[in-house]
Amino acid sequence: MNFDFSEDQKLLQKTVRDYLEEHSPLAVCRDVLESDKPYAPDLWKGAAELGWLGAVIPEEHGGAGFGHLELCLIAEEVGRALAPIPFSSSVYLASEAVLRAGSETQQQALLPKLASGERIGTLALAEKPGIVSEASVQARFENGALTGTKVPVPDGMAAGLAVVAARTPEGVSLVLADLSADGVKREPVDSFDGARPQATLSFENAPAELLGGAGQGWALAEALLDRAAVLMAFEQLGAAERAFEITKEFTLGRYAFGRPVASFQAIKHRLADIWVAIELARSNAYYGAWALSGDEPELPVAAAGARISATDALELAAVEMVQLHGGVGFTWEYDCHLFYRRAKALGLALGSAREWRDKLVRRLDAQSK
Amino acid sequence: MDFNDTPEEAAFRNEARTWLEANGELRDPDENAMGVLSERYGENYIEQAKAWQKKKADARWACITWPEEYGGRGGNAMQSVIWGQEEARIKTPAPIFSIGLGMAGPTVLAHGTEQQKTQWIPKLVSGEEIWCQLFSEPAAGSDLAGLRTTAVRDGDDWVVNGQKIWTTFAHIADWGVLVLRTDPNVPKHAGLSYFVIDMHAPGIEVRPIVQINRATGFNEVFFNDLRVPDANRLDAVGNGWAVAITTLMNERASIGGGGGQGNLFADLMQLSHELEIDGRPAIEDSAVRQQIADFYVRRKGVEYTGLRSLTALSRGGMPGPEASMAKLVGAKLLQDMGSFGMDIQAQAGAIGVEAALQQGSWQEALLAAPGLRIAGGTDEILRNIIAERVLRLPPETRLDKDVAFRDVPSGPAS
């Protein structure tokens, strides 16, 4: 039985944590939230230099050649720091898409730049409110030209490259679009978590190229979402744990009725419940990490389980964080809302827990037949 | 990351499996998951359980981690877990030795004299004697140290008077472990001593209590001038609380498990195919899927947490407080699943255990789960434990700590 990370992997995690503690205090997150910056460029540079962006990109393409287990731990630390960088969009989604579906030429052209952070990628699926599905894709791609509007696109302003779902005669396909090309317009949209801002991308006969087989796009997107769900679960786990630690410290230091509020049983029991939710999420996430790293047939179920459990834990931790801080928790000045916003934003990226619960049971059901 | 055994573990597993398959019968995968939880045992369950325990003991499979000199196998904690996993594949009789093997035995081994260990452990291992745990009293459950049953020294004996309650297996037990108040004039934890009693001695009366599921798993036990030899005392006079803690730690570890939902999850998938909502199988209803998914992640979360602690164990570490968490999550999950399994049957859910679908396992789950949420530390006490021992939050304010026990405030006598 070896259901834990290795000592080397934990050591790597510690170096990531140390770096982020120094270079990504919550003030860095707040700075992006309060400005028009789409992300923190210095932090992005640091992440590139330390090899995090190319963690799973092979060395011959300029990556660090770690594995997905290492990437899971990096994701946990990125989540813990609420790092305001397009890490999930570029690493879990765009890079994974190129790695899984890109031709040799596409990989040679893009992977080194994604690994070095010179290019930032994102995945553009949604077009309107409501569940994103194969049927909801209306953008079109024909004769090398992409037309349609995607909103909201996470990190759409930061990215230079988007993997876009579009209709082709063969069905939905994924295409790669250079966002600096003619025919591409982008605009920031007001974002619930302004430290991880969204954008509108409009394509009007913009140049693009197929990524993977024509008509294979939706299956590919689902597979990408599963892989990203595991990594995102670790990011959520990191954020949940940090929210919990801050809340615990606060309630220990805050006095009411002559005693720390953390000594009231109502508060102790809620902290215990958050701890339990985080432990359950951690265990489900580990199972996801195992399935992801070995490309196991269990991945679709494991990813959904990890995603749901992590979303539950982070939402609980963030909601209680505000509540257990009292009035200061409701102020702009305190950091609680950074977690409260991030919790919801991460919970919706890749589809809500509601959608993942549906998917999970459909998958279990298919398995049992 | 992998779920593989080390070569030594694999060899042990193989040896265990070979013996079990040669000497036992594989469990029926469709067996009603609720039998044991509902304490529904067939006829001759005592003879069957004793025979199985003896068979294991004769082949040295009975107590994996216990010393060989008392009939154990002298193995390690990981081997004990592997044995448990393998034995779970086999049809096993009623768990009438669970308290002896899981709690009383480890306590005797930790605190007993050589003479005491030789007297009690081998017959427990070989299934000749059944044990029970007499801790709770009418006025002392969660607050166990508030117990009032007294022991007064008289020559080489102690004379015991008072009452215990909720004692599982007292009606079939040969021996019991119990904590008694030997000094009411000191603060409550300091006035306790720990004893082993012969359940057949005069001065003991056992009265079964019918539970909400109509099973009679537990009992009231009355002591009327019961004489207990001082030789049956474990550890020093006044040191009973420390000994009791050993028992309780072992209790949490042994009832932690996964919350014992058995086949219930598979049953729920099946049920939601068979039943219809608006003319379609219930599983196609999104609200049904939402609920099943929630059960699944809670259940798997507990299961994988177990694998994480096994990993720690396999790497030579100590199991953490996750056993408390497993019971806290698992027992509530059982209750929620029972309720939901009845809900999707709609009005037919109101049919009782005997006549309901799937052998009434939903109704049984709903009736058994409250016991699990109370026994061995209530949900609230487990949250206190997590808050204080794991999270190191301030302890509860106490009104009973530094006063003599006789001066501690109490509710009206019931």
Ligand SMILES: Cc1cc2nc3c(=O)[nH]c(=O)nc-3n(C[C@H](O)[C@H](O)[C@H](O)COP(=O)(O)OP(=O)(O)OC[C@H]3O[C@@H](n4cnc5c(N)ncnc54)[C@H](O)[C@@H]3O)c2cc1C
């Ligand atoms: C099926 C079953 C089998 C059992 N078997 C045995 C056995 O073999 N041997 C044995 O000794 N006992 C046994 N018990 C007894 C069990 O250990 C006690 O019932 C349990 O510890 C609770 O004690 P109580 O019943 O006195 O309830 P109380 O302690 O009176 O609790 C009443 C309520 O108050 C809450 N409460 C109490 N203290 C606190 C606190 N500090 N903070 C917050 N809430 C609190 C409880 O959680 C509960 O909700 C068994 C119980 C059951 C249900």
